[in-house]
Amino acid sequence: MNKQGEVNKKAWSYRAYELWVNKFGLPKDVAKDMIRQPKIYLRRDIEFLGNVNGKKIANLLGSCGRKAIPLAILGADVTIVDISEDNKKYAIEVAKEAGVNLTYIVSDFSELNIDEMRNSFDITYMEGGILHYFLDLNEISQKIYSMLKIGGRLVLNDFHPIRKIFKVRDIFEVRDDSLELTGDYFENELKIGAVAYEKLFPVAEQNEFPKCLLRYWTMGEIISSFASAGFIIDKLVEGPRFDSNKNIPGEFTLIASKLKIQR
């Protein structure tokens, strides 16, 4: 595994199962709620995913199954690829309680052998903190393209690259200095960052959390990378920040299609 993958695997494996139980609840309770209202878990993404019944979906970096299991409840055949065993443990327990099948591959996606998965998925779906885990975006977009069937669709929701120039890059973290400008939008080196859930633990324990290594991409790099992999861009939808600064973009969703024979 490359250095970035190793570091991020360690970070995402640290106390993750414990966190999911504390934050979301016991697998049996979470499963019950997902069965009751699966679409709520998919937020606005359901609009872009469409009717998923009978669809084969790769939920890349799908974490503890908060999106994959509701998709399976709605009738999709879902495969998660994620680097953390802890996430798998929680996701598999919830899926079992919900009575749905879930294929869960624990792997660094950049090192996953996809030979058996080429041209096999209707949708590749990723959301909520994805692209900064990869140092080579072209390699990732080509892999995703290869996994899709002709006519297949990419639905990618991620944090907006504009956050690169704010002092606080985490768009969930509301602080007075959140929007103070700093840094360089065009920087391209790896940065040390906290694992997303670290701040949900008591302050005294936060220092013990292993850190992540992140590469923050610009919007131009993201769109160019998926376009050069062969995708036809259908839509790029930008949405506001999650805090009170609704006049600034916080996230985006890229919808793109694979329409022709693999290059």
Ligand SMILES: C[S@@+](CC[C@H](N)C(=O)[O-])C[C@H]1O[C@@H](n2cnc3c(N)ncnc32)[C@H](O)[C@@H]1O
């Ligand atoms: C912020 S989460 C994404 C949100 C997630 N889709 C959800 O349902 O909550 C990022 C996920 O990426 C995984 N991850 C990080 N680097 C990875 C890599 N190189 N390959 C596969 N998974 C990775 C982490 O384990 C984590 O579950």
